[in-house]
Amino acid sequence: MRKQWIRLIAVLALFTVSALASAENDPLPSWNEGQTKTSIVDFVQRVTDKNSSDFVPAEARIVTLDNDGTLWAEQPVYFQVYYALDRLREMAPNHPEWKTTEPFKSALAANAKGLKATGMEGVTEALLTAHSDISGEAFKASVSEWLATARHPTRNMAYNRMVYQPMLELLDYLRANDFKTYIVSGGGIDFIRAFAEETYGIPPEQVVGTTSDARYDMQNGVPRIIKTGKMVLVDDKEGKPVGIYRHIGRRPIMAVGNSDGDLQMLEYTTIPRETGDKTARLGVLLHHTDAEREWAYDRDSAIGKFDKGLEEAPGRGWVVIDMKKDWKQVFPDSK
Missing domain, CATH: 3.40.50.1000 (HAD superfamily/HAD-like)
Incomplete structure (x- = not known):
């Protein structure tokens, strides 16, 4: 009986080691x-x-x-769009005309329906404006800072x-x-x-x-x-x-x-x-x-x-x- 228990324990140990090794070697x-x-x-x-x-x-x-x-x-939208909208809000104090000018008026108000009404041209204009007239280094720093602080609107995750x-x-x-x-x-x-x-x-x-x-x-x-x-x-x-x-x-x-x-x-x-x-x-x-x-x-x-x-x-x-x-x-x- 004792030998049978020893044999069973040995088999279980071997199976466990094999399973662990397989898990460690799993690339995915x-x-x-x-x-x-x-x-x-x-x-x-x-x-x-x-x-x-x-x-x-x-x-x-x-x-x-x-x-x-x-x-x-x-x-619900591409994450870069959220970045662009936040950057437009940062830029807005230097552009008072945006308060009454589309597509920026809707973008600043987070008015998705209004922004959509401006068509692809309006949406593209808003996105390009948020990404323009800035040095490559400053843009990279802006994105990095945004990623460090911004949160997804529904998941509340970075x-x-x-x-x-x-x-x-x-x-x-x-x-x-x-x-x-x-x-x-x-x-x-x-x-x-x-x-x-x-x-x-x-x-x-x-x-x-x-x-x-x-x-x-x-x-x-x-x-x-x-x-x-x-x-x-x-x-x-x-x-x-x-x-x-x-x-x-x-x-x-x-x-x-x-x-x-x-x-x-x-x-x-x-x-x-x-x-x-x-x-x-x-x-x-x-x-x-x-x-x-x-x-x-x-x-x-x-x-x-x-x-x-x-x-x-x-x-x-x-x-x-x-x-x-x-x-x-x-x-x-x-x-």
């Missing part, structure tokens, strides 16, 4: 086991295995990831804590396997660059985003770059592959997004092998299905609309992450 601990996680891990293993027919040299392991709705939340824990793990996993991670976002390039390295471990030179023009300026012997309000690139939809071409110069082998605004980036990345390109490629889309822990939205959403991409994903072999089903945890500070 906040992801539930299933086809989604398996597909991503399998892809990474295939392209990094020198004995695999799908091996891709490290210099070509480029992955592009959208930001809004893919790396951090985006509801915006840079509303990043997705599973995606942070994915970034680490990819970099550990010699992938070079790039953000390719419809958000402003300078806005994202202000926090991307600290938040995601992605340096500013690996951020591609909507870009306004800039000019060189010398003030008291100090050279500066001044942001202007002239648009150079809208890095959304068809603009994303253009941004990748301009900034990166290589076609990615993996792209991750969450909306129809990312459709062209995934098309550009997952070029069919029938074209003669034999490189292993992967497209991934995040489907927001968790109304309890985050938000649930797709086809009818004004922000992050996910309709055509949801339809095309199965036929194109794109992996669709079901947030509710595939993630154990959403934000770093929650379970």
Whole structure:
């Protein structure tokens, strides 16, 4: 009997050690086991295995990831809009005419209906004004200060804590396997660059985003770059592959997004092998299905609309992450 107990204890101990080792070796601990996680891990293993027919040299392991709705939340409006509205309020004392002039009158009053009534031109004017006539250094400091103090209107969380824990793990996993991670976002390039390295471990030179023009300026012997309000690139939809071409110069082998605004980036990345390109490629889309822990939205959403991409994903072999089903945890500070 004593020997049987010893044998049982030994088996249990071995099982426990094995389970702990497995947990420690899991590169994506906040992801539930299933086809989604398996597909991503399998892809990474295939392209990094020198004995695999799908091996891709490290210099070509480029992955592009959208930001809004893919790396951090985006509801009820894009977080950069909240920043822009707060900055307009800071600027308002120097612009008394804004009290009676649209779109600024509605923007300062947080009148969403009034701002929407000004149309896309009005909204764009308000956003560009909030991001213009400021040096690059001052703009970065402004964004950093805002992130340190501002809170989400309904979640009461710091915006840079509303990043997705599973995606942070994915970034680490990819970099550990010699992938070079790039953000390719419809958000402003300078806005994202202000926090991307600290938040995601992605340096500013690996951020591609909507870009306004800039000019060189010398003030008291100090050279500066001044942001202007002239648009150079809208890095959304068809603009994303253009941004990748301009900034990166290589076609990615993996792209991750969450909306129809990312459709062209995934098309550009997952070029069919029938074209003669034999490189292993992967497209991934995040489907927001968790109304309890985050938000649930797709086809009818004004922000992050996910309709055509949801339809095309199965036929194109794109992996669709079901947030509710595939993630154990959403934000770093929650379970």
